Amino acid sequence: MAEPRHFDVVIIGAGIAGASLAVALSGNGLSIALVEAQELGARALPQGCGLSDFDPRVSALTPRSREFLQKLGAWDAIAAYRLCAYQHMTVWDAEGTGQIEFDRAEVGATELGHIVENRAIVHALLAQVSGASDIKVMSPAALQSCARLPSSQMSLELSGGECLQADLLVAADGALSRVREMMGFTCREWDYGHRAIVATVEVEHSHQETAWQRFLPSGPLALLPLPGAEGHHYCSIVWSLQEDKVDEVLALDDEAFCAELERVSEARLGAVLASSRRFAHPLRQRHAVDYVQPGVALVADAAHTIHPLAGQGINLGLQDVAVLAEEIAAGHRSGVGPGQLALLRRYQRRRKGENLMMMSAMDGFKRLFEQQSLPLRWLRNVGMRRIDTLVPVKRQLMRHAMGLR
Ligand SMILES: Cc1cc2nc3c(=O)[nH]c(=O)nc-3n(C[C@H](O)[C@H](O)[C@H](O)COP(=O)(O)OP(=O)(O)OC[C@H]3O[C@@H](n4cnc5c(N)ncnc54)[C@H](O)[C@@H]3O)c2cc1C
Numbered sequence: 001m002a003e004p005r006h007f008d009v010v011i012i013g014a015g016i017a018g019a020s021l022a023v024a025l026s027g028n029g030l031s032i033a034l035v036e037a038q039e040l041g042a043r044a045l046p047q048g049c050g051l052s053d054f055d056p057r058v059s060a061l062t063p064r065s066r067e068f069l070q071k072l073g074a075w076d077a078i079a080a081y082r083l084c085a086y087q088h089m090t091v092w093d094a095e096g097t098g099q100i101e102f103d104r105a106e107v108g109a110t111e112l113g114h115i116v117e118n119r120a121i122v123h124a125l126l127a128q129v130s131g132a133s134d135i136k137v138m139s140p141a142a143l144q145s146c147a148r149l150p151s152s153q154m155s156l157e158l159s160g161g162e163c164l165q166a167d168l169l170v171a172a173d174g175a176l177s178r179v180r181e182m183m184g185f186t187c188r189e190w191d192y193g194h195r196a197i198v199a200t201v202e203v204e205h206s207h208q209e210t211a212w213q214r215f216l217p218s219g220p221l222a223l224l225p226l227p228g229a230e231g232h233h234y235c236s237i238v239w240s241l242q243e244d245k246v247d248e249v250l251a252l253d254d255e256a257f258c259a260e261l262e263r264v265s266e267a268r269l270g271a272v273l274a275s276s277r278r279f280a281h282p283l284r285q286r287h288a289v290d291y292v293q294p295g296v297a298l299v300a301d302a303a304h305t306i307h308p309l310a311g312q313g314i315n316l317g318l319q320d321v322a323v324l325a326e327e328i329a330a331g332h333r334s335g336v337g338p339g340q341l342a343l344l345r346r347y348q349r350r351r352k353g354e355n356l357m358m359m360s361a362m363d364g365f366k367r368l369f370e371q372q373s374l375p376l377r378w379l380r381n382v383g384m385r386r387i388d389t390l391v392p393v394k395r396q397l398m399r400h401a402m403g404l405r
Contacts, residue, residue, distance in 0.1 A: 204270025
């Protein structure tokens with residue numbers, strides 16, 4: 001049998017987290033493998049600007065994430081494809097008159113963030129990967145098994161039978177991480193009993209480069225601005241609903257779905273004229289108790305999944321990637337291998353607190369807006385109106401959400 005191929009770092013999963021980690025590690029004198037279960041052929045991005053040409057999965061990227069993607073050399077391709085900078089955010093409560101407005105001018109920024117299609121981010125990162133001689137891409141190849149050898153190296157078997165060895169195995173394989181499961185990482189998790197419906201919709205009026213979010217007792221609804229075309233105005237929606245309501249809404253025909261969306265969005269953008277196919281994603285909050293073991297590290301959704309209401313998931317994930325890459329590169333320069341526990345623990349220490357804080361805040365918001373009791377609804381509305389007038393508090397909230405320190 002052939003000797004297993006050895007790499008310094010093997011990354012499982014070439015989503016946004018895995019692909020960005022490979023690029024961030026490249027050029028440091030390490031050998032890297034990027035293993036992806038799906039075919040990663042050079043599929044071109046759709047150039048049309050019709051409803052079904054948009055990826056139904058989009059991310060609201062913070063300025064901090066944009067900076068990181070710029071550093072990786074991927075941002076120019078993302079911007080050249082298409083994105084929508086949003087200058088403003090309107091958040092309102094369905095139960096009363098509470099509303100908060102956030103504007104880029106209040107923090108002296110050129111924008112609050114950018115709405116980008118997920119596949120455009122991955123595409124730009126993979127273009128960087130393909131130009132790197134120190135990254136070996138294996139796709140389609142799924143991780144089948146992994147184990148720690150007595151030498152403390154990691155041994156992996158891929159679908160197709162290929163065996164690899166690695167000093168460090170990185171799980172960037174998403175919320176249902178097989179690495180996390182196979183290596184016995186413990187997670188704290190809770191099911192919200194909600195799913196999020198995502199789709200692209202055409203609306204009557206311009207979105208005014210604003211991210212709109214309405215808190216309903218059934219869950220938040222977000223209308224995120226997308227680039228328009230010749231008088232057509234598009235938004236990407238993320239509509240969280242209780243489990244027992246989702247199938248009902250998914251079963252509506254296009255006309256009834258648009259009418260229902262128009263009703264729950266209070267027609268803030270006028271009529272909802274058309275919708276793409278709808279998809280639903282289960283919403284669970286999950287946080288690994290430890291992100292690392294000797295020779296293994298979890299990043300992004302493999303380490304934590306967060307309610308999408310504030311669009312922070314991959315923004316936190318990209319910061320995990322940035323810090324892990326920084327620690328590995330610094331370790332390599334001083335002769336410390338990437339799988340050493342002390343090095344990995346530094347990564348965990350630097351990331352866990354921030355992730356936990358954001359996850360708790362999002363969970364708190366979600367629960368607060370679900371409350372139906374009259375005194376709480378009153379307090380919530382008064383609170384929102386009050387915060388809207390407190391510029392320093394708003395500025396602080398915005399800076400935090402934008403990833404600015
Ligand atoms: C409805 C919704 C809206 C969201 N909106 C936002 C937002 O606005 N802003 C934001 O920051 N975040 C948002 N998020 C969160 C964000 O989408 C995730 O944090 C992000 O996609 C996670 O990226 P990832 O690379 O960690 O995992 P994934 O994107 O899940 O990628 C994992 C990759 O690993 C591969 N893989 C899995 N198992 C194996 C295996 N055994 N072998 C090989 N490969 C494997 C998969 O094929 C996949 O390509 C949203 C999430 C949801 C559900």
